[in-house]
Amino acid sequence: MRNWRERLIEGLLFCMAAVSVLTTLGIVYILVKESIVFFSQVRIIDFLTDTRWTPLFDDAHYGIGVLVSGTVVSSAVALAVAIPVGTVIAIYLSEFSTAKVREMAKPVLEVLGGIPTVVFGYFALLVVTPLLQKFIPSLPGFSLLSAGLVMGIMIVPYVSSLSEDAMRAVPMSLREGAYAMGSTRLQVALKVVVPAATSGLAASYILGISRAVGETMIVAVAAGMQPNMTFNPMEPAATITSFIVQVALGDLPHGSIGYLTIFAAGLTLMLITLSLNIVGLWLRKKYREHY
Protein backbone atom coordinates (compact mmCIF):
# COMPACT_ATOMS: atom_id res chain seq x y z
CA MET A 1 0.00 0.00 0.00
CA ARG A 2 2.70 2.40 1.07
CA ASN A 3 4.90 1.38 -1.84
CA TRP A 4 2.02 1.79 -4.22
CA ARG A 5 1.41 5.34 -3.08
CA GLU A 6 5.08 6.22 -3.36
CA ARG A 7 5.13 4.93 -6.92
CA LEU A 8 2.05 6.95 -7.81
CA ILE A 9 3.57 10.15 -6.45
CA GLU A 10 6.84 9.57 -8.28
CA GLY A 11 4.90 9.03 -11.51
CA LEU A 12 2.94 12.22 -10.95
CA LEU A 13 6.08 14.25 -10.31
CA PHE A 14 7.65 12.79 -13.45
CA CYS A 15 4.65 13.93 -15.47
CA MET A 16 5.11 17.44 -14.10
CA ALA A 17 8.76 17.42 -15.13
CA ALA A 18 7.73 16.14 -18.56
CA VAL A 19 5.54 19.21 -19.16
CA SER A 20 8.62 21.20 -20.16
CA VAL A 21 9.47 18.62 -22.81
CA LEU A 22 5.86 18.68 -24.00
CA THR A 23 6.12 22.48 -24.31
CA THR A 24 9.09 22.14 -26.66
CA LEU A 25 7.35 19.42 -28.65
CA GLY A 26 4.23 21.57 -28.81
CA ILE A 27 6.20 24.55 -30.14
CA VAL A 28 7.93 22.47 -32.81
CA TYR A 29 4.68 20.69 -33.72
CA ILE A 30 2.57 23.80 -34.18
CA LEU A 31 5.25 25.81 -36.02
CA VAL A 32 6.05 22.96 -38.41
CA LYS A 33 2.44 21.94 -38.93
CA GLU A 34 1.18 25.40 -39.89
CA SER A 35 4.33 26.13 -41.89
CA ILE A 36 3.79 22.98 -43.97
CA VAL A 37 0.37 24.29 -44.94
CA PHE A 38 1.95 27.69 -45.67
CA PHE A 39 4.64 26.20 -47.90
CA SER A 40 2.08 24.18 -49.82
CA GLN A 41 0.78 27.57 -51.03
CA VAL A 42 4.03 29.54 -51.24
CA ARG A 43 7.18 28.20 -52.84
CA ILE A 44 10.15 28.02 -50.45
CA ILE A 45 12.40 29.59 -53.08
CA ASP A 46 10.11 32.64 -53.24
CA PHE A 47 10.01 32.79 -49.45
CA LEU A 48 13.80 32.95 -49.31
CA THR A 49 14.60 35.13 -52.32
CA ASP A 50 11.69 37.53 -52.92
CA THR A 51 12.53 41.10 -51.94
CA ARG A 52 8.97 42.13 -51.12
CA TRP A 53 6.81 41.17 -48.15
CA THR A 54 3.17 42.00 -48.77
CA PRO A 55 1.26 38.92 -47.53
CA LEU A 56 -1.95 40.80 -46.79
CA PHE A 57 -2.22 42.63 -50.14
CA ASP A 58 -3.91 41.40 -53.29
CA ASP A 59 -0.53 41.31 -55.01
CA ALA A 60 0.93 39.05 -52.35
CA HIS A 61 4.69 38.58 -52.01
CA TYR A 62 6.35 36.51 -49.34
CA GLY A 63 10.02 37.47 -49.12
CA ILE A 64 11.07 36.79 -45.53
CA GLY A 65 14.37 38.58 -46.24
CA VAL A 66 12.52 41.86 -45.80
CA LEU A 67 11.65 41.05 -42.19
CA VAL A 68 15.05 39.47 -41.54
CA SER A 69 16.76 42.69 -42.66
CA GLY A 70 14.79 44.68 -40.08
CA THR A 71 15.65 42.16 -37.38
CA VAL A 72 19.35 42.16 -38.31
CA VAL A 73 19.63 45.96 -38.34
CA SER A 74 17.81 46.56 -35.06
CA SER A 75 19.78 43.76 -33.36
CA ALA A 76 23.07 45.12 -34.71
CA VAL A 77 22.34 48.57 -33.29
CA ALA A 78 21.34 47.03 -29.95
CA LEU A 79 24.48 44.93 -29.74
CA ALA A 80 26.70 47.87 -30.67
CA VAL A 81 25.46 49.40 -27.40
CA ALA A 82 25.01 46.35 -25.19
CA ILE A 83 28.23 44.42 -25.83
CA PRO A 84 30.79 47.20 -25.17
CA VAL A 85 28.87 48.76 -22.29
CA GLY A 86 27.97 45.39 -20.75
CA THR A 87 31.53 44.07 -21.02
CA VAL A 88 33.09 47.20 -19.51
CA ILE A 89 30.60 47.11 -16.62
CA ALA A 90 31.39 43.45 -16.05
CA ILE A 91 35.17 44.03 -16.04
CA TYR A 92 34.72 47.00 -13.72
CA LEU A 93 32.51 45.12 -11.25
CA SER A 94 34.64 42.00 -11.29
CA GLU A 95 38.16 43.50 -11.25
CA PHE A 96 38.04 47.13 -10.15
CA SER A 97 35.11 47.96 -7.89
CA THR A 98 34.95 47.48 -4.15
CA ALA A 99 32.77 44.67 -2.79
CA LYS A 100 30.30 47.25 -1.54
CA VAL A 101 29.68 48.80 -4.97
CA ARG A 102 29.34 45.33 -6.47
CA GLU A 103 26.81 44.20 -3.88
CA MET A 104 24.76 47.32 -4.57
CA ALA A 105 25.02 47.33 -8.35
CA LYS A 106 24.24 43.68 -9.04
CA PRO A 107 20.70 43.55 -7.64
CA VAL A 108 19.86 46.95 -9.15
CA LEU A 109 21.01 45.76 -12.58
CA GLU A 110 19.01 42.57 -12.08
CA VAL A 111 15.88 44.55 -11.28
CA LEU A 112 16.36 46.83 -14.30
CA GLY A 113 16.42 43.70 -16.44
CA GLY A 114 12.90 43.05 -15.17
CA ILE A 115 11.27 46.24 -16.49
CA PRO A 116 8.54 45.30 -18.99
CA THR A 117 9.68 45.73 -22.59
CA VAL A 118 6.57 47.69 -23.56
CA VAL A 119 7.79 50.39 -21.16
CA PHE A 120 11.12 50.46 -23.03
CA GLY A 121 9.10 50.82 -26.23
CA TYR A 122 7.42 53.89 -24.78
CA PHE A 123 10.88 55.34 -24.00
CA ALA A 124 12.11 54.65 -27.50
CA LEU A 125 9.15 56.28 -29.21
CA LEU A 126 8.47 59.25 -26.94
CA VAL A 127 11.82 60.08 -25.35
CA VAL A 128 14.73 58.75 -27.40
CA THR A 129 13.34 59.46 -30.88
CA PRO A 130 12.63 63.17 -30.17
CA LEU A 131 16.08 63.44 -28.55
CA LEU A 132 17.79 61.89 -31.57
CA GLN A 133 15.81 64.12 -33.92
CA LYS A 134 17.54 67.12 -32.35
CA PHE A 135 20.87 65.79 -33.61
CA ILE A 136 19.64 64.12 -36.80
CA PRO A 137 16.76 66.27 -38.09
CA SER A 138 16.05 63.87 -40.95
CA LEU A 139 15.24 60.98 -38.59
CA PRO A 140 11.64 59.83 -39.08
CA GLY A 141 9.23 59.35 -36.16
CA PHE A 142 9.70 55.59 -36.34
CA SER A 143 13.19 54.19 -36.84
CA LEU A 144 15.25 51.07 -36.30
CA LEU A 145 17.92 53.29 -34.76
CA SER A 146 16.00 54.45 -31.70
CA ALA A 147 14.37 51.04 -31.21
CA GLY A 148 17.81 49.42 -31.42
CA LEU A 149 19.45 51.87 -29.02
CA VAL A 150 16.81 51.34 -26.35
CA MET A 151 16.93 47.59 -26.92
CA GLY A 152 20.70 47.83 -26.30
CA ILE A 153 20.14 49.56 -22.97
CA MET A 154 17.64 46.85 -22.08
CA ILE A 155 20.14 44.07 -22.89
CA VAL A 156 23.08 45.58 -20.95
CA PRO A 157 22.11 43.91 -17.64
CA TYR A 158 21.92 40.45 -19.24
CA VAL A 159 25.36 40.79 -20.82
CA SER A 160 27.05 42.38 -17.80
CA SER A 161 25.61 39.95 -15.28
CA LEU A 162 26.61 36.79 -17.20
CA SER A 163 30.02 38.20 -18.19
CA GLU A 164 30.74 39.13 -14.61
CA ASP A 165 29.86 35.64 -13.42
CA ALA A 166 32.25 34.21 -16.02
CA MET A 167 35.09 36.50 -14.94
CA ARG A 168 34.57 35.86 -11.24
CA ALA A 169 34.85 32.16 -11.95
CA VAL A 170 38.48 32.63 -13.10
CA PRO A 171 40.66 31.25 -10.29
CA MET A 172 42.33 33.80 -8.03
CA SER A 173 45.72 32.10 -8.50
CA LEU A 174 45.88 33.28 -12.13
CA ARG A 175 45.41 36.87 -11.03
CA GLU A 176 47.90 36.50 -8.18
CA GLY A 177 50.48 35.12 -10.57
CA ALA A 178 50.07 38.11 -12.86
CA TYR A 179 50.16 40.59 -10.00
CA ALA A 180 53.32 38.94 -8.68
CA MET A 181 54.95 39.61 -12.04
CA GLY A 182 54.18 43.30 -11.61
CA SER A 183 51.05 43.64 -13.74
CA THR A 184 48.66 46.50 -13.20
CA ARG A 185 44.96 45.92 -12.61
CA LEU A 186 44.12 46.74 -16.19
CA GLN A 187 46.76 44.35 -17.53
CA VAL A 188 45.47 41.58 -15.29
CA ALA A 189 41.90 42.27 -16.39
CA LEU A 190 42.55 42.45 -20.13
CA LYS A 191 45.41 39.99 -20.56
CA VAL A 192 44.62 37.32 -17.96
CA VAL A 193 41.00 37.40 -16.82
CA VAL A 194 39.27 38.22 -20.12
CA PRO A 195 41.13 35.55 -22.14
CA ALA A 196 40.50 32.98 -19.40
CA ALA A 197 36.78 33.83 -19.38
CA THR A 198 36.35 33.84 -23.18
CA SER A 199 33.87 30.98 -23.26
CA GLY A 200 31.63 32.62 -20.67
CA LEU A 201 31.84 35.98 -22.40
CA ALA A 202 30.92 34.38 -25.72
CA ALA A 203 27.93 32.72 -24.05
CA SER A 204 26.75 36.04 -22.64
CA TYR A 205 27.06 37.73 -26.05
CA ILE A 206 25.11 34.94 -27.70
CA LEU A 207 22.37 35.32 -25.09
CA GLY A 208 22.36 39.05 -25.81
CA ILE A 209 22.00 38.42 -29.54
CA SER A 210 19.12 36.00 -29.09
CA ARG A 211 17.40 38.48 -26.76
CA ALA A 212 17.75 41.18 -29.41
CA VAL A 213 16.47 38.95 -32.21
CA GLY A 214 13.46 37.82 -30.19
CA GLU A 215 12.61 41.20 -28.70
CA THR A 216 9.17 42.26 -29.80
CA MET A 217 7.50 45.18 -28.11
CA ILE A 218 10.25 47.79 -28.47
CA VAL A 219 10.40 47.35 -32.24
CA ALA A 220 6.63 47.02 -32.50
CA VAL A 221 6.18 50.39 -30.79
CA ALA A 222 9.15 52.39 -32.04
CA ALA A 223 10.36 50.97 -35.36
CA GLY A 224 7.12 51.31 -37.30
CA MET A 225 5.56 48.21 -38.77
CA GLN A 226 5.84 48.70 -42.52
CA PRO A 227 7.95 45.99 -44.18
CA ASN A 228 11.02 47.63 -45.66
CA MET A 229 14.02 45.90 -47.19
CA THR A 230 16.77 48.09 -45.80
CA PHE A 231 20.08 48.06 -44.02
CA ASN A 232 19.83 51.70 -43.02
CA PRO A 233 19.03 52.11 -39.31
CA MET A 234 17.61 55.60 -39.96
CA GLU A 235 14.58 54.09 -41.68
CA PRO A 236 11.45 52.55 -40.23
CA ALA A 237 11.03 48.83 -40.86
CA ALA A 238 9.21 45.75 -39.63
CA THR A 239 11.04 42.88 -37.94
CA ILE A 240 9.99 39.23 -37.78
CA THR A 241 8.56 39.76 -34.30
CA SER A 242 6.79 43.06 -34.96
CA PHE A 243 5.13 41.55 -38.03
CA ILE A 244 3.67 38.77 -35.88
CA VAL A 245 2.31 41.36 -33.44
CA GLN A 246 0.87 43.45 -36.26
CA VAL A 247 -1.00 40.48 -37.72
CA ALA A 248 -2.19 39.32 -34.29
CA LEU A 249 -3.61 42.77 -33.54
CA GLY A 250 -5.89 42.51 -36.56
CA ASP A 251 -8.61 39.93 -36.88
CA LEU A 252 -7.46 37.06 -39.05
CA PRO A 253 -9.58 33.97 -39.64
CA HIS A 254 -8.01 30.69 -38.54
CA GLY A 255 -6.35 28.94 -41.47
CA SER A 256 -6.20 31.97 -43.79
CA ILE A 257 -2.91 32.70 -45.53
CA GLY A 258 -2.35 35.73 -43.27
CA TYR A 259 -2.76 33.47 -40.23
CA LEU A 260 -0.31 30.98 -41.70
CA THR A 261 2.37 33.60 -42.42
CA ILE A 262 2.91 34.33 -38.74
CA PHE A 263 3.74 30.68 -38.13
CA ALA A 264 6.20 30.67 -41.04
CA ALA A 265 7.72 33.86 -39.59
CA GLY A 266 7.77 32.25 -36.15
CA LEU A 267 9.53 29.17 -37.53
CA THR A 268 12.18 31.42 -39.10
CA LEU A 269 12.67 33.20 -35.77
CA MET A 270 12.91 29.89 -33.94
CA LEU A 271 15.51 28.56 -36.40
CA ILE A 272 17.60 31.71 -35.99
CA THR A 273 17.59 31.53 -32.18
CA LEU A 274 18.19 27.78 -32.28
CA SER A 275 21.26 28.17 -34.47
CA LEU A 276 22.50 30.93 -32.17
CA ASN A 277 22.17 28.56 -29.23
CA ILE A 278 24.09 25.87 -31.08
CA VAL A 279 26.85 28.33 -31.97
CA GLY A 280 26.96 29.36 -28.31
CA LEU A 281 27.28 25.76 -27.18
CA TRP A 282 30.04 25.15 -29.70
CA LEU A 283 31.93 28.29 -28.67
CA ARG A 284 31.68 27.32 -25.05
CA LYS A 285 33.09 23.87 -25.78
CA LYS A 286 35.85 25.19 -28.00
CA TYR A 287 37.14 27.91 -25.70
CA ARG A 288 36.50 26.33 -22.35
CA GLU A 289 39.53 26.47 -20.06
CA HIS A 290 40.04 23.70 -17.53
CA TYR A 291 41.60 24.49 -14.19
Added chain:
Amino acid sequence: MEKQDKTAAIRAIIQRGKRWDFLFASIGLLCLAFGLLTVLILVGRMGVEGIERLSLDFFINFPSRRAANAGILSAWVGSLLVMLVTALAAVPLGVGAGVYLEEYAKRNWMTDIIEINITNLAAVPSIVYGLLALGIFVYQFGLGGSILSAGLTLALLILPIVIVATREAIRAIPGAMREGSMALGATKWQTVRYHILPYSMPGILTGVIIGLARAIGETAPIITIGALTFIAFLPPVPFVEGAGLFDWVMSPFTVMPIQMFNWTSRPEEAFQANAGAAGFVLVVMTLGMNALAIWLRYRLRKNIKW
Protein backbone atom coordinates in the same frame (compact mmCIF):
# COMPACT_ATOMS: atom_id res chain seq x y z
CA MET B 1 73.89 57.65 -11.79
CA GLU B 2 72.80 54.76 -13.96
CA LYS B 3 70.91 53.20 -11.07
CA GLN B 4 68.95 56.40 -10.53
CA ASP B 5 68.00 56.49 -14.19
CA LYS B 6 66.62 52.99 -13.94
CA THR B 7 64.62 53.80 -10.82
CA ALA B 8 63.15 56.83 -12.55
CA ALA B 9 62.27 54.77 -15.60
CA ILE B 10 60.54 52.15 -13.48
CA ARG B 11 58.65 54.84 -11.57
CA ALA B 12 57.49 56.27 -14.88
CA ILE B 13 56.22 52.85 -15.97
CA ILE B 14 54.36 52.44 -12.70
CA GLN B 15 52.88 55.91 -13.06
CA ARG B 16 51.71 55.14 -16.57
CA GLY B 17 50.16 51.85 -15.43
CA LYS B 18 48.31 53.63 -12.66
CA ARG B 19 47.04 56.29 -15.04
CA TRP B 20 45.62 53.61 -17.33
CA ASP B 21 44.05 51.85 -14.34
CA PHE B 22 42.42 55.09 -13.24
CA LEU B 23 41.24 55.85 -16.77
CA PHE B 24 39.62 52.44 -17.14
CA ALA B 25 38.04 52.54 -13.68
CA SER B 26 36.49 55.89 -14.62
CA ILE B 27 35.16 54.50 -17.88
CA GLY B 28 33.75 51.52 -16.00
CA LEU B 29 32.00 53.72 -13.47
CA LEU B 30 30.69 55.88 -16.30
CA CYS B 31 29.23 52.86 -18.10
CA LEU B 32 27.67 51.61 -14.88
CA ALA B 33 26.16 55.04 -14.26
CA PHE B 34 24.99 55.16 -17.88
CA GLY B 35 23.27 51.78 -17.54
CA LEU B 36 21.62 52.58 -14.23
CA LEU B 37 20.89 56.28 -14.60
CA THR B 38 19.38 56.27 -18.09
CA VAL B 39 16.79 53.79 -16.97
CA LEU B 40 16.11 55.61 -13.71
CA ILE B 41 15.78 58.93 -15.53
CA LEU B 42 13.47 57.41 -18.13
CA VAL B 43 11.25 55.87 -15.46
CA GLY B 44 11.26 59.13 -13.54
CA ARG B 45 10.28 61.12 -16.63
CA MET B 46 7.50 58.70 -17.38
CA GLY B 47 6.24 59.15 -13.82
CA VAL B 48 6.32 62.92 -14.17
CA GLU B 49 4.40 62.81 -17.45
CA GLY B 50 1.84 60.42 -16.10
CA ILE B 51 1.45 61.86 -12.62
CA GLU B 52 -1.34 64.25 -13.59
CA ARG B 53 -3.41 61.27 -14.71
CA LEU B 54 -2.76 59.22 -11.59
CA SER B 55 -5.87 59.65 -9.52
CA LEU B 56 -8.41 57.30 -8.04
CA ASP B 57 -10.56 57.77 -11.15
CA PHE B 58 -7.76 56.40 -13.29
CA PHE B 59 -7.97 53.10 -11.42
CA ILE B 60 -11.76 52.77 -11.41
CA ASN B 61 -12.56 53.94 -14.97
CA PHE B 62 -12.80 51.82 -18.09
CA PRO B 63 -10.80 52.82 -21.18
CA SER B 64 -12.54 55.52 -23.18
CA ARG B 65 -12.32 57.34 -26.49
CA ARG B 66 -11.71 60.53 -24.54
CA ALA B 67 -8.28 60.39 -22.97
CA ALA B 68 -9.26 62.41 -19.91
CA ASN B 69 -11.94 59.88 -18.93
CA ALA B 70 -9.94 56.77 -19.71
CA GLY B 71 -8.79 54.49 -16.92
CA ILE B 72 -7.16 51.13 -16.34
CA LEU B 73 -9.90 49.26 -14.46
CA SER B 74 -10.31 46.43 -16.96
CA ALA B 75 -6.53 46.26 -17.42
CA TRP B 76 -5.50 45.82 -13.81
CA VAL B 77 -8.35 43.44 -13.06
CA GLY B 78 -7.35 41.44 -16.16
CA SER B 79 -3.69 41.37 -15.13
CA LEU B 80 -4.61 40.22 -11.64
CA LEU B 81 -6.85 37.38 -12.87
CA VAL B 82 -4.31 36.23 -15.48
CA MET B 83 -1.62 36.19 -12.77
CA LEU B 84 -3.91 34.09 -10.58
CA VAL B 85 -4.29 31.45 -13.31
CA THR B 86 -0.56 31.62 -14.07
CA ALA B 87 0.40 31.09 -10.44
CA LEU B 88 -2.11 28.24 -9.98
CA ALA B 89 -0.64 26.44 -13.00
CA ALA B 90 3.05 27.32 -12.75
CA VAL B 91 3.62 26.77 -9.02
CA PRO B 92 2.52 23.13 -8.74
CA LEU B 93 4.04 22.19 -12.11
CA GLY B 94 7.32 24.00 -11.48
CA VAL B 95 7.77 22.81 -7.91
CA GLY B 96 6.77 19.25 -8.84
CA ALA B 97 9.26 19.21 -11.70
CA GLY B 98 11.99 20.68 -9.49
CA VAL B 99 11.37 18.10 -6.74
CA TYR B 100 11.38 15.28 -9.29
CA LEU B 101 14.68 16.39 -10.85
CA GLU B 102 16.43 16.89 -7.49
CA GLU B 103 15.03 14.07 -5.36
CA TYR B 104 13.74 11.33 -7.63
CA ALA B 105 15.36 11.46 -11.06
CA LYS B 106 17.96 8.83 -11.86
CA ARG B 107 20.95 9.89 -13.91
CA ASN B 108 19.86 8.66 -17.32
CA TRP B 109 19.22 9.99 -20.81
CA MET B 110 15.65 10.96 -19.99
CA THR B 111 16.74 13.22 -17.15
CA ASP B 112 19.43 14.72 -19.38
CA ILE B 113 16.83 15.53 -22.03
CA ILE B 114 14.56 17.22 -19.49
CA GLU B 115 17.45 19.29 -18.13
CA ILE B 116 18.78 20.41 -21.53
CA ASN B 117 15.23 21.16 -22.54
CA ILE B 118 14.61 23.47 -19.58
CA THR B 119 17.79 25.44 -20.34
CA ASN B 120 16.75 25.77 -23.98
CA LEU B 121 13.19 26.83 -23.16
CA ALA B 122 14.52 29.76 -21.14
CA ALA B 123 16.08 31.11 -24.37
CA VAL B 124 12.98 30.81 -26.56
CA PRO B 125 11.61 34.27 -27.50
CA SER B 126 8.38 34.99 -25.67
CA ILE B 127 6.43 35.61 -28.86
CA VAL B 128 7.01 31.98 -29.86
CA TYR B 129 5.09 30.95 -26.74
CA GLY B 130 2.33 33.18 -28.07
CA LEU B 131 2.28 31.21 -31.34
CA LEU B 132 2.24 27.93 -29.41
CA ALA B 133 -0.74 29.16 -27.41
CA LEU B 134 -2.51 30.48 -30.52
CA GLY B 135 -2.21 27.12 -32.26
CA ILE B 136 -2.79 24.79 -29.31
CA PHE B 137 -4.77 26.56 -26.58
CA VAL B 138 -6.85 28.95 -28.67
CA TYR B 139 -7.73 26.72 -31.63
CA GLN B 140 -7.00 23.04 -30.86
CA PHE B 141 -8.34 23.15 -27.30
CA GLY B 142 -10.92 25.80 -28.27
CA LEU B 143 -10.20 28.04 -25.29
CA GLY B 144 -10.30 31.22 -27.39
CA GLY B 145 -8.65 34.49 -26.41
CA SER B 146 -9.61 34.00 -22.79
CA ILE B 147 -8.07 34.60 -19.39
CA LEU B 148 -7.45 30.85 -19.16
CA SER B 149 -5.42 30.78 -22.42
CA ALA B 150 -3.36 33.76 -21.32
CA GLY B 151 -2.73 32.38 -17.84
CA LEU B 152 -1.60 29.00 -19.16
CA THR B 153 0.65 30.63 -21.79
CA LEU B 154 2.42 32.74 -19.19
CA ALA B 155 2.65 29.72 -16.88
CA LEU B 156 4.62 27.81 -19.55
CA LEU B 157 6.74 30.92 -20.07
CA ILE B 158 7.82 31.20 -16.43
CA LEU B 159 8.02 27.47 -15.75
CA PRO B 160 11.83 27.37 -16.27
CA ILE B 161 12.28 30.18 -13.73
CA VAL B 162 10.22 28.35 -11.08
CA ILE B 163 11.93 25.01 -11.77
CA VAL B 164 15.44 26.46 -11.52
CA ALA B 165 14.59 28.34 -8.29
CA THR B 166 13.08 25.18 -6.76
CA ARG B 167 16.12 23.11 -7.66
CA GLU B 168 18.53 25.64 -6.21
CA ALA B 169 16.54 25.88 -2.99
CA ILE B 170 16.42 22.09 -2.62
CA ARG B 171 20.10 21.69 -3.42
CA ALA B 172 20.97 24.01 -0.52
CA ILE B 173 19.44 21.57 2.00
CA PRO B 174 22.17 19.39 3.54
CA GLY B 175 21.95 15.63 2.94
CA ALA B 176 21.85 15.02 6.69
CA MET B 177 18.25 16.28 6.76
CA ARG B 178 17.17 13.58 4.33
CA GLU B 179 19.16 10.90 6.11
CA GLY B 180 17.71 11.88 9.49
CA SER B 181 14.19 11.66 8.16
CA MET B 182 14.76 8.37 6.36
CA ALA B 183 16.46 6.87 9.43
CA LEU B 184 13.26 7.44 11.37
CA GLY B 185 11.36 5.37 8.82
CA ALA B 186 9.89 8.10 6.65
CA THR B 187 9.28 7.27 3.03
CA LYS B 188 10.74 9.39 0.28
CA TRP B 189 7.50 11.30 -0.19
CA GLN B 190 7.15 11.89 3.55
CA THR B 191 10.68 13.24 3.62
CA VAL B 192 9.86 15.57 0.73
CA ARG B 193 6.52 16.60 2.15
CA TYR B 194 7.57 17.28 5.75
CA HIS B 195 11.21 18.32 5.36
CA ILE B 196 12.41 19.20 1.87
CA LEU B 197 9.44 21.35 0.85
CA PRO B 198 9.11 23.38 4.07
CA TYR B 199 12.87 24.09 4.23
CA SER B 200 13.07 25.13 0.58
CA MET B 201 9.87 27.20 0.67
CA PRO B 202 11.61 30.62 0.98
CA GLY B 203 13.78 29.99 -2.09
CA ILE B 204 10.82 28.67 -4.06
CA LEU B 205 8.72 31.68 -3.10
CA THR B 206 11.46 34.04 -4.31
CA GLY B 207 11.56 32.27 -7.67
CA VAL B 208 7.79 32.34 -8.00
CA ILE B 209 7.64 36.09 -7.32
CA ILE B 210 10.40 36.81 -9.85
CA GLY B 211 8.59 34.65 -12.39
CA LEU B 212 5.27 36.41 -11.83
CA ALA B 213 6.98 39.81 -12.08
CA ARG B 214 8.25 38.73 -15.48
CA ALA B 215 4.83 37.42 -16.51
CA ILE B 216 2.93 40.56 -15.55
CA GLY B 217 5.01 42.65 -17.96
CA GLU B 218 4.79 40.24 -20.91
CA THR B 219 2.93 41.75 -23.82
CA ALA B 220 3.78 39.94 -27.03
CA PRO B 221 2.46 36.44 -26.25
CA ILE B 222 -0.81 37.87 -24.92
CA ILE B 223 -1.34 39.97 -28.04
CA THR B 224 -0.63 36.91 -30.15
CA ILE B 225 -3.39 34.84 -28.56
CA GLY B 226 -5.79 37.64 -29.47
CA ALA B 227 -6.41 39.63 -26.31
CA LEU B 228 -8.48 42.69 -27.11
CA THR B 229 -7.13 46.20 -26.67
CA PHE B 230 -10.40 47.88 -25.82
CA ILE B 231 -12.44 46.24 -23.05
CA ALA B 232 -15.15 48.21 -21.28
CA PHE B 233 -16.50 45.48 -19.04
CA LEU B 234 -15.23 43.19 -16.29
CA PRO B 235 -15.22 39.38 -16.33
CA PRO B 236 -18.35 37.89 -14.71
CA VAL B 237 -18.19 37.78 -10.92
CA PRO B 238 -18.98 34.28 -9.57
CA PHE B 239 -22.61 33.82 -8.45
CA VAL B 240 -23.66 37.30 -9.55
CA GLU B 241 -26.38 37.51 -12.25
CA GLY B 242 -26.32 33.78 -12.73
CA ALA B 243 -22.61 33.49 -13.51
CA GLY B 244 -20.96 30.22 -12.47
CA LEU B 245 -17.92 29.97 -10.24
CA PHE B 246 -15.49 29.64 -13.13
CA ASP B 247 -17.17 31.65 -15.89
CA TRP B 248 -14.55 34.39 -15.58
CA VAL B 249 -11.75 32.19 -16.88
CA MET B 250 -13.35 32.10 -20.34
CA SER B 251 -13.97 35.84 -20.49
CA PRO B 252 -12.27 38.19 -22.99
CA PHE B 253 -9.85 40.48 -21.22
CA THR B 254 -7.05 42.98 -21.52
CA VAL B 255 -3.94 43.42 -19.36
CA MET B 256 -1.85 46.37 -18.20
CA PRO B 257 0.97 46.15 -20.77
CA ILE B 258 -1.51 45.82 -23.65
CA GLN B 259 -3.45 48.84 -22.45
CA MET B 260 -0.21 50.77 -22.28
CA PHE B 261 0.84 49.58 -25.74
CA ASN B 262 -2.50 50.68 -27.15
CA TRP B 263 -2.23 54.16 -25.66
CA THR B 264 1.43 54.53 -26.68
CA SER B 265 0.64 53.79 -30.32
CA ARG B 266 -1.97 56.54 -30.55
CA PRO B 267 -0.86 59.84 -32.02
CA GLU B 268 -2.77 62.10 -29.57
CA GLU B 269 -0.59 63.46 -26.79
CA ALA B 270 -3.35 63.11 -24.20
CA PHE B 271 -3.30 59.32 -24.63
CA GLN B 272 0.46 59.31 -24.31
CA ALA B 273 0.07 60.84 -20.85
CA ASN B 274 -2.26 57.94 -20.09
CA ALA B 275 0.39 55.55 -21.38
CA GLY B 276 2.93 57.20 -19.07
CA ALA B 277 0.63 56.78 -16.09
CA ALA B 278 -0.15 53.14 -16.95
CA GLY B 279 3.56 52.46 -17.53
CA PHE B 280 4.42 54.00 -14.19
CA VAL B 281 1.90 51.76 -12.39
CA LEU B 282 3.27 48.75 -14.30
CA VAL B 283 6.89 49.55 -13.43
CA VAL B 284 6.00 50.09 -9.77
CA MET B 285 4.27 46.70 -9.78
CA THR B 286 7.19 44.78 -11.35
CA LEU B 287 9.92 46.60 -9.45
CA GLY B 288 7.96 46.16 -6.23
CA MET B 289 7.66 42.42 -6.81
CA ASN B 290 11.35 42.12 -7.69
CA ALA B 291 12.39 44.16 -4.66
CA LEU B 292 10.19 41.97 -2.46
CA ALA B 293 11.89 38.86 -3.86
CA ILE B 294 15.39 40.25 -3.32
CA TRP B 295 14.53 41.37 0.22
CA LEU B 296 13.00 37.96 0.95
CA ARG B 297 16.08 36.17 -0.35
CA TYR B 298 18.36 38.37 1.73
CA ARG B 299 16.33 38.03 4.95
CA LEU B 300 15.77 34.33 4.73
CA ARG B 301 19.35 33.60 3.84
CA LYS B 302 20.40 35.43 6.98
CA ASN B 303 18.07 33.46 9.22
CA ILE B 304 18.93 29.98 8.05
CA LYS B 305 21.70 28.19 9.87
CA TRP B 306 22.04 24.49 9.22
